[in-house]
Amino acid sequence: MSEPKTVDQLLTIGVRVLDDSTHLFDDHDHDDEAQELLAMVLDVDDLDEVPDDHVPGRRERERFLALIARRAGGEPFPFLTGRIEIYGLSLKVRPGAFVPRPSSELTIDLAVKKLKRKKKAIVVDVCAGQGPIALCIAHELDEAEVFGCDIDAGGLEQGRRNAKELGLRNVKFLAGDMYAPLPKRLKGNVDLIVGHVPYVPMDEIEDLPAEVREYEPLYTLSDESVDGLTLMRRAVDESVPWLAPGGWLMLELAEDLSKKVLKMCKKAGFTDLKVRSDEDELSVVVEGRLPKGRTPAR
Ligand SMILES: C[S@@+](CC[C@H](N)C(=O)[O-])C[C@H]1O[C@@H](n2cnc3c(N)ncnc32)[C@H](O)[C@@H]1O
Numbered sequence: 001m002s003e004p005k006t007v008d009q010l011l012t013i014g015v016r017v018l019d020d021s022t023h024l025f026d027d028h029d030h031d032d033e034a035q036e037l038l039a040m041v042l043d044v045d046d047l048d049e050v051p052d053d054h055v056p057g058r059r060e061r062e063r064f065l066a067l068i069a070r071r072a073g074g075e076p077f078p079f080l081t082g083r084i085e086i087y088g089l090s091l092k093v094r095p096g097a098f099v100p101r102p103s104s105e106l107t108i109d110l111a112v113k114k115l116k117r118k119k120k121a122i123v124v125d126v127c128a129g130q131g132p133i134a135l136c137i138a139h140e141l142d143e144a145e146v147f148g149c150d151i152d153a154g155g156l157e158q159g160r161r162n163a164k165e166l167g168l169r170n171v172k173f174l175a176g177d178m179y180a181p182l183p184k185r186l187k188g189n190v191d192l193i194v195g196h197v198p199y200v201p202m203d204e205i206e207d208l209p210a211e212v213r214e215y216e217p218l219y220t221l222s223d224e225s226v227d228g229l230t231l232m233r234r235a236v237d238e239s240v241p242w243l244a245p246g247g248w249l250m251l252e253l254a255e256d257l258s259k260k261v262l263k264m265c266k267k268a269g270f271t272d273l274k275v276r277s278d279e280d281e282l283s284v285v286v287e288g289r290l291p292k293g294r295t296p297a298r
Helices: 007-020 030-042 058-072 077-081 102-115 132-140 153-166 202-207 230-237 255-267
Strands: 083-086 089-092 122-126 145-150 171-175 190-195 243-253 271-277 284-289
Touching (some): 030 058, 058 077, 089 153, 145 153, 243 255
Parallel strands (some): 122 145
Antiparallel strands (some): 243 284
């Protein structure tokens, strides 16, 4: 093809370059990504506003092709646009922390449905990162008190900025190891704990595409153990003293880990154990509940 000039030609070349990249996960929609980048460059909400044969200016064409090249080189898509949309919220994203994923929408949806009839629920998001799960739950359940904990203070700061931008006053971000930063008054009183804990076994890290391996810190992906489950085990065992009797634990993970994590939950005393997944099975959540009669730990 000669130098692409029209919107249609630019999109065709953009999608082809993204399709040919070996640095990206297979499951991204490259048509959507190319369209979103071109719309951003042309400063329109939707490319439908622009005729297919429109010829963008030279600067716009170069900017679009440069963005496509960065994406094809593995740069996470939200770094190019500065934002990601999750569960209807537009969240600002900062490099240097785990990149929030729309695949967390299943976790958010399950949590919101469990608690929608509960007044003033207390929710904890352990390993909250930039806080997408905590923010969306806080937005959906405005009477809930939501806490997001993570060891990465930079990611949490972005969570706070998003909370401020969205006007959410019912979510707090606390820095520290697993549940350690939570206020003591929550012991035995938390209605639901969600966790998207690092779980990639160390020997699988090198198989991840560059968009993950090169842009997300190792400690956000893996606890560096052989089975990848050291932090997951802690998330399960250490949740028990914080949960209220009848409280829920929900862990977002890879399908191949679900059996092992169900076993861990059973051993820790959880009942009503289920593996939940979305239609394309890209998202998987293990959920369990503490028995109602369980005496809260002091
Ligand atoms: C897979 S990321 C998930 C982040 C966020 N929940 C999300 O879905 O975007 C895992 C997170 O665990 C955090 N983390 C790693 N070790 C931790 C620890 N010992 N205590 C608390 N958080 C930890 C990382 O900083 C990272 O933000």
